[in-house]
Amino acid sequence: MNILITGHHVELTPAIREYVETKLERVISHFDQVIDVAVVLGVEAPAEKEKRQRAEANLRIKGDVIHAECYAENLYAAIDMMMDKLDRQVQKIKGKTQGHRQESQKRAGEVTAEDEL
Template sequence: MNLIISGHHLDLTPAIREYVETKLDRIIRHFDHVIDIAVILGVEKPSEKDKRQRAEVNLRLRGNVIHVESFAQDVYAAIDTLMDKLDRQVLKYKTKLQDHQCEAIKRMPAEAQAAE
């Protein structure tokens, strides 16, 4: 898994980088088939004073890309909400994969078909 953390009009300190990496461990714990992750942290225009900090992530999986973005006043708050959203999306994708990998009805044993 490749991890790219970049800043747009924002200095990436080692503390921010470590915070993002620890938050991403939760995502990897749920679903480990991740090809690469690109996290972009930035500051929006000064005219948007209520929500200035932006965090977005592109998570590449086999056959799919999950894009999530979040805005907040603090960069750490933006990262927290971003990881919450990403966690929900990854769990949704994982359950979708597991549901579609069920065995076909014509290949099921006769007892199971009789029960339905």
């Protein structure tokens, strides 16, 4: 799995890189089919002056791309909120894929000729 962390108008210190990687480990531990992750951290100039720090992530998994973006006053807070969003989305997708693998309740009680042999 590849992790790409970039910064727009932000100096990426080793502490910020380590913080993002440790937060990503939690998300990746839920779902093992992650191909790569692209994280963009930056400072924006929106109308709301207090919410200038932006954290954005694109998580590529088998067959889909998950996107999350958050704004906050603090860069670490924006990263935390973004990771929470990613975690919820990954758990939702994981639940859907696991839910489709189960046999339907309608057919659970049926016994086929092959089962009797």
